[in-house]
Amino acid sequence: MAESVEMRAQVRETYGPADLSSVPVFAGGFINFGYWRSIDLAGPLSVDDRVRSQEDLYRHVLDAAGPLTGRHLLEVGCGLGVGCALAVREYRPEHVTGMDIHPQQLDRARNANAALLDASPPRLRFVRGAAEGMPFEDAAFDRVHSVEAAQHFDDLAAFARETARVLRPGGRVVVASFFTPDDDPGHGTRLADLLDSFADGLDIARPVGRLTEAFTRAGLTDARVTSVGPEVWEGWDRWLSDQWAPGTWPRNFLKAYQEGSLDYYVVTATRVV
Template identity: 80%
Template sequence: MRAAVRETYGPADLSSVPVFAGGFINFGYWRAIDLAGPITVDDRVRSQQDMYRQVLDAAGPLTGRRIVEVGCGLGVGCALALREYRPERVTGMDIHPQQLDRARRANAELLESSPSGLRFIRGAAEEMPFGEGEFDCVYSVEAAQHFDDMVAFTQEAARVLRPGGRVVVASFFTPDDDPDHGARLASHLETFADGLDIARPVTLVTDALTRAGLADARAVSIGPDVWQGWDRWLSDQWKPGTWPRNFLKVYEQGDLDYYVVSATRPS
């Protein structure tokens, strides 16, 4: 685990920061939110829930299936998946033991009422502690930018998927392999400068999924429904020119975008 990841998700509970209202830690999918008027905390929570729905909808029908979230954080996305998509079991996996402790506390009631339907396990994206073909879906929401080795993750995702299973990843990547993207991102965004986030082209992900033996690898930009809403939410808390507001800037200048990336293990 890199130091930046350990420190960011360690003693201080990032999910308690007001910008991540509701315990989710993602920028949000804002299509259903009216950005012209005041944005409420309920709007913010819905944006983050809708990001999960974008990913889970892309995974296909999940009723009765076994699914795993890689980088589950507080586990509130796992709870949403269990509640709304009716899988047989949701496994939340995270590399950070303190995050898993928080996830078990936050979902204690659900773990007690549905012990066979929800579990939390420690593991790395590059070396998952699961058997071959254990899951019908591997998904990840805004964690892939932290993964040490994206190629190893795609190989592991392919390994733990059953034939016909799907992998779906939502995160932010550079739109192409221009080597200058990384330096520009680091100059505008602290998370890239300190190594928490890693600049990678989205084509690296789709190509790696294909090389791992998965089919129909594709990346769909959802940036127009992410960056404007995120910046609008931040505008009441952060002044223009402060670094969190620069996510919209780097998107507009073509250095970063937000994607839903998916592929299928052939039957």
């Protein structure tokens, strides 16, 4: 098992004493931008629509990881664990492990999912650990997934190596997050100008190809990238429009996408042996 990894100050402060999931834009306990394909953006959006968008992002990722029945799943960067609970309820895995680096997030996850944690037989647990140093034995999981957390990972190569290590042969990894489309260094400068989360170092500007290359170097195969930006950015901005004025920094995610400096991707890879 890998050694522990220190949490960056920006991550500790953002997800620490103030529960980010309590902010109205992240209704339902999820902390993601949402996948809006099945939601009508022409009319008013309800809180139920917002929650569904976030659930649907998890469903999109879990469908890409499938089949999941009877499997052992690991979510890296599980936050409050509501995505883990969705996986348990809807996908019939044998067991789900939610891992997060932040102890306060894990406390919230255990409180939010107490009924599932107490179920017999147990199908859910929460463990503290970092993407770059996972506290698990080799070949412990059939599937590894991560939803909107990789933009915080310090070292994508270390994450890829750890993922390859904890996956069983035939296992699959699915990552959903936002990256730059290529390695043009101007993207990072532009994102820092547009978005506070990049300016203060919470989110790290990196090309999506860096993750696929890391998976391949770690011994995983068939690394693939799919853009889901059309299903993410417009709905996110539409949801924000009732709470944030045009030109405020959260509205600039759509602008960064339209300018070609940022996109939202689903990245998959497989461990053959």
